[in-house]
Amino acid sequence: MIEPFALYVHMPYCRHVCPYCDFNVYASATPPENAYTAALIRELTAAAEDDAWHGRPVGSVYVGGGTPSLFSVAAIGTLLDAVAHRFPVAAGAEVTLEANPGTVSQAGLGGYRAAGVNRLSLGAQSFQPSHLSTLGRDHQAGDTAVATAAARAAGIANVSLDLMFAIPGQSLADWEADLATAVGLEPTHLSAYGLTYEERTPFHAWRARGRLVPVAEDDEAAMAEAAVVLLGRAGYARYEISNFARPGFASRHNTSYWTGADYLGLGAGAHSFNQRPAPGRRWVNERTPAGYLAAVERAASARATEEHLSEAAARAEFCFCGLRMTAGLDVRAFHRRFGTSLEASFPHLRGLVSDGLVEVAGDRVRLTATGLRFADAVSATFV
DSSP: OOOOEEEEEEEOEESSOOTTOOSSOEEOSSOOHHHHHHHHHHHHHHHHTSTTTTTOOEEEEEEEESOGGGSOHHHHHHHHHHHHHHSOEEEEEEEEEEEOGGGOOHHHHHHHHHHTOOEEEEEEEOSOHHHHHHHTOOSOTTHHHHHHHHHHHTTOOEEEEEEEEOOTTOOHHHHHHHHHHHHHTOOSEEEEEEOOOOTTSHHHHHHHHTSSOOOOHHHHHHHHHHHHHHHHHTTOEEEETTEEESTTOSOHHHHHHHTTOOEEEESTTOEEEEOOSTTOEEEEEOSSHHHHHHHHHHHSOOEEEEEEOOHHHHHHHHHHHHTTBTTOEEHHHHHHHHSSOHHHHOTTHHHHHHTTSEEEETTEEEEOHHHHHTHHHHHHTTO
16 A cells, blocks of 8 residues: 655745744735746646655645635635646645635635645634733634634635633633633634744844743643643543644644654645655755745756654654653554664653653554643654
């Protein structure tokens, strides 16, 4: 059987850049849609002839950003048509489009659905005007409900909402209210992320100067726990540290990353990974849109850096990614890929089990409830 791969397409443009965001995004009210779409297709066409990808089925497509919903239905349709003409696409493949709630309409979503999009990921973040203002979001508190209803009316039943907690000034009650509002919209999937202060962002500088006061660590921990409890009660299973889904609606694309599957990234700053040659390699495209467009025009590729993983690095990555999933990492898959047992590679695993941070469940090794609260620290032990 030929293994499928996940395809990620990066659209790096936003109407404006939020001050907490450290993604590879650039402010542009009118992105160079035609030039950028043409470059993506040129890069895609070259990848289809590469032995690493040639003839392999696409298991999922994720058009992320940035704000991909700034691109027209025609552009997204042209892109997805190009994918289908250059690769076999798995039956029932998950095709996700990210969107800012204030940038979509029922008519536009209907066009995206006709083009092949069957999953919408909305960056809600909060339903409270004051917190949206703090985050610098340019959509209104009611836009997410409108966008969710519009998606369903347009035939996109699989809708995911991104929410953020530990926003400066946010209380536990505020966060619980946001969770309740989100559940009331009945999405199929919810992501709940704690705000982080990334270097080189305005938020990082503002915190250093005292302009922003972070939520206390105990309060942030209480918010994380509230998400698990309240979403669980509402029927959303926690399948990854920050992600919850109705049965059957876990993100197949993101799960590819956590299980160590191959993925191809197209667009400015996009990352790719391939297990071959063993134990694996990753590469990154030119980061700026201008650099990306120039590179693809010149060579049909925008690869800027490439890293061939060491055996130790590949094994560690397999473990700390797999442990993000509540089901844990697959011990048999580890042996198939690396030709040795998990315990032989990481003898300290016994200590993590005895400390109550990790447990063995059949052919899986997973974090316990305690381990999930200290996931970063546990993961660091594998590096």
